[in-house]
Amino acid sequence: DTAVSQTPKYLVTQMGNDKSIKCEQNLGHDTMYWYKQDSKKFLKIMFSYNNKELIINETVPNRFSPKSPDKAHLNLHINSLELGDSAVYFCASSLGTSGYEQYFGPGTRLTVT
Amino acid sequence: RKEVEQDPGPFNVPEGATVAFNCTYSNSASQSFFWYRQDCRKEPKLLMSVYSSGNEDGRFTAQLNRASQYISLLIRDSKLSDSATYLCVVTGAAGNKLTFGGGTRVLVKP
Numbered sequence: 587d588t589a590v591s592q593t594p595k596y597l598v599t600q601m602g603n604d605k606s607i608k609c610e611q612n613l614g615h616d617t618m619y620w621y622k623q624d625s626k627k628f629l630k631i632m633f634s635y636n637n638k639e640l641i642i643n644e645t646v647p648n649r650f651s652p653k654s655p656d657k658a659h660l661n662l663h664i665n666s667l668e669l670g671d672s673a674v675y676f677c678a679s680s681l682g683t684s685g686y687e688q689y690f691g692p693g694t695r696l697t698v699t
Numbered sequence: 700r701k702e703v704e705q706d707p708g709p710f711n712v713p714e715g716a717t718v719a720f721n722c723t724y725s726n727s728a729s730q731s732f733f734w735y736r737q738d739c740r741k742e743p744k745l746l747m748s749v750y751s752s753g754n755e756d757g758r759f760t761a762q763l764n765r766a767s768q769y770i771s772l773l774i775r776d777s778k779l780s781d782s783a784t785y786l787c788v789v790t791g792a793a794g795n796k797l798t799f800g801g802g803t804r805v806l807v808k809p
């Protein structure tokens with residue numbers, strides 16, 4: 587059974603388009619995250635939700651909008667895609683908000699042309 | 700200064716040898732420390748947590764030095780399968796946000 591799953595795995599799209607990435611976890615965790623890993627391999631947190639409530643919102647353009655319909659799902663919608671948005675986006679989940687191991691999804695490789 | 704800094708490597712290690720590398724962090728109030736492992740084009744996975752007293756898991760030993768603000772990872776008897784990028788991860792004072800280092804790449808060769 588996949589613990590944290592993301593769809594799609596690959597996404598190639600043109601500048602200016604709007605796209606969504608979906609994430610689901612079946613671990614019963616309360617907290618979910620979105621990370622961006624750029625070409626230099628730095629992994630940076632974007633957002634975190636705890637029980638559907640936004641608790642971390644890093645300095646991210648407001649073209650990025652997360653949505654958590656329930657605590658098992660955290661989606662990421664990106665408007666007006668730019669070349670610089672090309673990266674691997676990882677979803678993760680953890681039991682709680684403080685000091686817990688995070689389990690990562692397989693990543694979504696986004697390429698904006 | 701970056702919040703979490705690592706030597707990017709690569710560390711080229713003969714099979715069976717020992718390799719060790721450090722990670723420094725800037726926030727003295729950091730609460731929790733971890734080593735994650737990331738294989739090429741895969742997601743990061745927890746390798747081990749790092750406790751104040753140091754801890755060992757098989758061939759892997761992690762140490763924390765709060766005074767000098769660094770953590771270390773030592774791999775003994777390196778296997779080819781240990782080739783990966785090792786990510787140092789530190790939480791903030793509230794413990795709710797993980798900050799990742801850029802990773803140290805290890806290549807174990809026959």
